[in-house]
Amino acid sequence: MDIVLQLVLNGLAVGCIYGLVALGFVLIYKATELVNFAQGDLLMLGAFTCYMFVVWYGVGYWTAFALAIAAVALFGAVLDAGILRRVIGQPQFAVVMLTIGLGAIFRSFASMTWGSEIYTLPTPFSAKATRLGGVTVSHEYVSIIVGTVLLCAGLYAFFGYTKVGVAMQAASQNQLAAYYMGIPVKRMFSLIWAISAGVAAIAGVLLAPVSLIDINLGFIGLKAFAAAVLGGFGSIPGALVGGLTIGLIELFAGAYLPHGVKDVAAYVVLLIVLAVRPQGIFGTVGRKKV
Amino acid sequence: MRFIFKTSYAQELGLFRDNVQRNWYVALFAALLVLPRALPDYTSDISLVFIYGLCGLSLMVLAGYTGLVSLGHAAFLGIGAYAHVFFVQDLGVPWVVSVALACAVTAAVGVLVGLPALRMTGVYLTIATLAFALIIQEVFSRWDRVTGGLKGKPVNKPALFGVSFASELAFYFLCLAVLIGALWLTANLLRSPTGRAWVAIRDSEIAAQSMGVNLAVYKTMAFGYSAALMGLAGALFAHKIGFLAPDIFSVLLSIQLLLMVVVGGLGSLHGAIYGAVFVAILPVVISQARDSVPAFVAAALSPLGKGAADGAFAMVDRFVKQPGLEPGLFGLILVLFILFEPLGIYGRWAKIKLYFALFPLYKRATFRRQKAYMRSERLR
Numbered sequence: 001m002d003i004v005l006q007l008v009l010n011g012l013a014v015g016c017i018y019g020l021v022a023l024g025f026v027l028i029y030k031a032t033e034l035v036n037f038a039q040g041d042l043l044m045l046g047a048f049t050c051y052m053f054v055v056w057y058g059v060g061y062w063t064a065f066a067l068a069i070a071a072v073a074l075f076g077a078v079l080d081a082g083i084l085r086r087v088i089g090q091p092q093f094a095v096v097m098l099t100i101g102l103g104a105i106f107r108s109f110a111s112m113t114w115g116s117e118i119y120t121l122p123t124p125f126s127a128k129a130t131r132l133g134g135v136t137v138s139h140e141y142v143s144i145i146v147g148t149v150l151l152c153a154g155l156y157a158f159f160g161y162t163k164v165g166v167a168m169q170a171a172s173q174n175q176l177a178a179y180y181m182g183i184p185v186k187r188m189f190s191l192i193w194a195i196s197a198g199v200a201a202i203a204g205v206l207l208a209p210v211s212l213i214d215i216n217l218g219f220i221g222l223k224a225f226a227a228a229v230l231g232g233f234g235s236i237p238g239a240l241v242g243g244l245t246i247g248l249i250e251l252f253a254g255a256y257l258p259h260g261v262k263d264v265a266a267y268v269v270l271l272i273v274l275a276v277r278p279q280g281i282f283g284t285v286g287r288k289k290v
Numbered sequence: 291m292r293f294i295f296k297t298s299y300a301q302e303l304g305l306f307r308d309n310v311q312r313n314w315y316v317a318l319f320a321a322l323l324v325l326p327r328a329l330p331d332y333t334s335d336i337s338l339v340f341i342y343g344l345c346g347l348s349l350m351v352l353a354g355y356t357g358l359v360s361l362g363h364a365a366f367l368g369i370g371a372y373a374h375v376f377f378v379q380d381l382g383v384p385w386v387v388s389v390a391l392a393c394a395v396t397a398a399v400g401v402l403v404g405l406p407a408l409r410m411t412g413v414y415l416t417i418a419t420l421a422f423a424l425i426i427q428e429v430f431s432r433w434d435r436v437t438g439g440l441k442g443k444p445v446n447k448p449a450l451f452g453v454s455f456a457s458e459l460a461f462y463f464l465c466l467a468v469l470i471g472a473l474w475l476t477a478n479l480l481r482s483p484t485g486r487a488w489v490a491i492r493d494s495e496i497a498a499q500s501m502g503v504n505l506a507v508y509k510t511m512a513f514g515y516s517a518a519l520m521g522l523a524g525a526l527f528a529h530k531i532g533f534l535a536p537d538i539f540s541v542l543l544s545i546q547l548l549l550m551v552v553v554g555g556l557g558s559l560h561g562a563i564y565g566a567v568f569v570a571i572l573p574v575v576i577s578q579a580r581d582s583v584p585a586f587v588a589a590a591l592s593p594l595g596k597g598a599a600d601g602a603f604a605m606v607d608r609f610v611k612q613p614g615l616e617p618g619l620f621g622l623i624l625v626l627f628i629l630f631e632p633l634g635i636y637g638r639w640a641k642i643k644l645y646f647a648l649f650p651l652y653k654r655a656t657f658r659r660q661k662a663y664m665r666s667e668r669l670r
Contacts, residue, residue: 035413086629092412093359094628097552100545101624108618116614215614222424222541225417233414264428267421274418275406 002134007251013141015247016148020203021224022239024196031172031192034095038103040221046072046201047208051121069201076197077190110215121208140209147206226270232280333458339570340465341526346550346562348519354556356512357492359416362423363547366517368539370396370524385450393521400517404510430536442535445528555634564635
């Protein structure tokens with residue numbers, strides 16, 4: 001029983017990270033109908049930026065956290081305004097290739113700036129744990145779960161109750177109507193990119209103490225695809241539920257199934273979902289009307 | 291500008307537009323026959339270009355003509371390579387039969403992957419093929435009995451009908467022959483009803499469906515044919531690299547293969563070959579540049595004094611020797627092509643040709659692409 005609880009806790013923590021990255025995909029997809037294959041690499045940039053502030057410049061953890069989020073969010077907005085805006089309306093294939101190319105550039109940039117070694121980020125939660133009954137509760141995992149819950153609550157309030165948040169929803173539901181209502185759609189899209197990149201940076205910094213930082217950290221984005229698809233690509237709660245599901249499945253597969261299944265469990269789930277229910281759990285995909 | 295008036299069925303059925311075009315291809319073929327003599331040091335590299343050309347052809351049929359973008363083609367290449375080596379070396383099947391079997395196995399896997407493809411469109415399919423490739427890579431490293439696992443598997447030199455193709459020159463002609471065969475087959479397939487149906491699916495699934503194209507059949511067929519070509523390329527690729535290991539067939543290789551068709555130009559067979567040449571030449575150019583660029587920069591700055599030149603030399607030298615530079619450059623090229631020349635090298639060539647054909651009357655708008663601001667993309 002204790003083992004199961006332990007697995008559930010760790011699975012939820014890992015799942016939160018997948019959920020956050022998937023959230024980034026979904027935000028951008030809902031708004032601009034672009035799929036950002038570089039989302040995982042934005043996460044990697046976030047982790048590296050925080051590491052740079054903490055270790056190189058000796059900034060405190062929380063300040064570095066905030067700086068990293070701000071830097072990556074700004075970068076996301078610039079990316080949208082400078083590059084990705086130009087491909088809106090072109091075939092999806094172009095966007096896929098463009099973001100893959102950008103991801104490769106980011107990885108290359110990271111390896112030139114920070115080197116290709118593996119780093120650990122010292123945090124206030126590092127290597128601390130509390131024993132609750134038979135379960136070891138690592139503070140790093142708790143920080144991930146708490147951070148995700150806070151972030152989601154914040155985003156929910158932002159999209160539901162602020163003027164900008166409602167404007168963003170409008171822009172993502174119908175661009176033309178949003179223009180008619182006087183919403184600066186382009187600026188909204190840049191802002192959505194900024195939020196999405198910021199979420200990726202948060203996920204990166206939260207993930208950093210659990211998984212070490214290196215330039216291939218971004219490949220976690222591939223597993224987050226599984227989460228996003230599982231939840232139905234256009235649904236925000238779906239992305240989080242999908243992330244948690246994938247995290248749990250992965251941890252339990254690692255514990256009870258033969259060696260090697262853990263690494264591919266997420267992809268197997270993804271393929272099954274796509275074959276059986278391509279619209280995902282929460283998806284509302286219908287057929288195109290002519 | 292010249293118009294071809296077709297006066298007989300033979301002209302309509304011929305593979306080439308006119309005699310001029312045919313003569314150009316004959317000249318190209320002759321050049322390829324003597325190329326190993328002219329560039330003896332590069333024979334092996336050029337056979338790699340031919341193999342990449344096969345890969346490009348495979349992906350071009352799927353992505354360029356049917357509009358199904360796959361990020362998992364490295365897995366098909368791997369399946370072809372491992373299957374061929376297993377049949378030839380472990381089971382002792384004759385070479386030609388083994389290649390045919392490898393193609394059949396890869397095609398079967400391709401059809402299996404393609405079946406759910408009917409239910410997915412656009413980016414979902416890309417993600418699904420990506421997941422498939424990652425699973426297959428794990429299978430390669432776990433299935434020791436067939437693939438040799440992480441230790442890898444050495445590959446012997448090819449031998450057809452008892453004749454050894456061990457020398458680089460012989461292998462060059464083997465690859466050339468296979469590539470020409472595949473090109474001929476694909477070019478003819480693409481002007482058959484099957485190929486027309488593929489193009490129709492690419493341009494509009496709904497329009498194709500309402501014209502009576504069975505989406506399920508033709509999409510699976512495209513997947514199967516593309517995978518079979520990839521299997522063929524995989525068999526040759528195995529002999530080319532001489533040693534199979536699971537990490538060769540990674541996502542990065544899949545991306546490189548896609549890069550090839552994008553850079554070459556989607557929707558043309560020429561593009562597949564241009565892309566292959568580009569992808570094969572680029573690493574050579576980069577390694578040449580690594581040696582010569584620092585000295586060049588230093589020479590350019592030498593009028594500013596010795597200190598500046600030496601400093602620049604050291605800085606540029608350190609920059610170009612970075613290990614992460616090459617994938618970044620690939621990414622940069624990809625981004626630049628998507629932004630500035632989405633039609634690829636082939637498209638640029640077509641524009642240049644048209645410019646001279648229409649000389650004073652060329653209009654840039656001829657090639658302007660229509661943007662589709664469709665809110666209903668996700669409803670497709």
